[in-house]
Amino acid sequence: MTQATAIIVGASSLLSREIAKQLSAQGVELSLLVQDPDSLSEFAQSLPNKAKVYPLQIDQPQAIITTIESLWQELDGAHLVIVNTGLNSYDPSLPWQPEEDIITVNVQGFSAICNTVFRLFTQQGYGQLAAINSIAGLRGGPSVAYHASKAYAANYLEGLSMHAQRLKLPITITDLQMGLLDKAAMQQSRLWLSPPQEVARQAIKAMQKAKRRAYITKRWRLVAWLTKLLPEFIYNTRHWRTKEERKAAKAAKKAQ
Incomplete structure (x- = not known):
């Protein structure tokens, strides 16, 4: 292979699409795996470099393995x-049901993807897996x-x-540690979003530097450091509430 190629597994999210845009602009050919290929076909066509969309059954580990192996043969790595x-x-x-769904996708599906890709990289002799x-x-x-x-x-x-x-x-494994973006969005925090x-x-940039682990964005490194240091009685006082909910709670407390 002389042309830089990348596969994005789970390409429908806003972040995946933005990564795809920037990689495509750098001349990387993309293969995008999503649960609903039709939903991403127009986006793939809009990219400046070649991009194709493939179906992904994220809740079926064995189907994931078959999909990646077939795609790998088609792309020649x-x-x-x-x-x-x-x-x-x-x-x-x-x-239980949401917990089971999370375990199926985030543990079994994730493992099936990474295990298969790593095995294919060992056969190829090189590669980078970023999660x-x-x-x-x-x-x-x-x-x-x-x-x-x-x-x-x-x-x-x-x-x-x-x-x-x-x-x-020479197989690089990059762990891209995102901040608590859902929580920051819920609390409408401009500082952390x-x-x-x-x-x-x-x-x-972290992938290009072959980082083993990177905090994205960099400011979340401080939160990660504090999270590890906080004693449990303090750590456990966190609340998943919006600013409005916290203000309402304070107002109710004052009114008592």
Whole structure:
């Protein structure tokens, strides 16, 4: 392969599409895997460089493996694979079904993708696997299965990196640790929310530098550091509420 090629698994999100735009502008040919290919066909056609869309059954690990292997043969390999598959939900009553769905997608599906890609990279002799992960995996949290799944992903990626070193192969594993963007959006925090273009730019820069782990955006490194240091009785006082909800709670407390 002389043409730079990349596969984005889970290409329908806003961040994936922005990464695709910037990579395509740099001359990278893209293969985009999504659950609903029709929803991304117009976007793929708008990119400045070649891009094709393929179906993805993210809740069926064996189907994922078959899809990636077939695509790999069609492309004759790839230089970069980006994994951006993740499911999250929060319900204080902790019903089992959402938890099971998160585990299926974030653990089983994620593992099937990374395991298959790593195996194909070992046969190819080189490559880079990058995964959109989250600092939510540093500790447990209100969305119990989600936080646990992100910790699993971080350890799985570290294990693959160690295995590549033992095999003495130039396979780079990059763990892109995103900040708590959902929480920042919920609280309408301008300080912690960055434009998608900047998030994608920093993610691509980290991949190009072959970073083992990177915090995206960089300011979330401080939050990650504090998260690890906080004692549980302080860490557990976090509230997933909007500014309006917090103001209302304060007003109600004063009125008592």
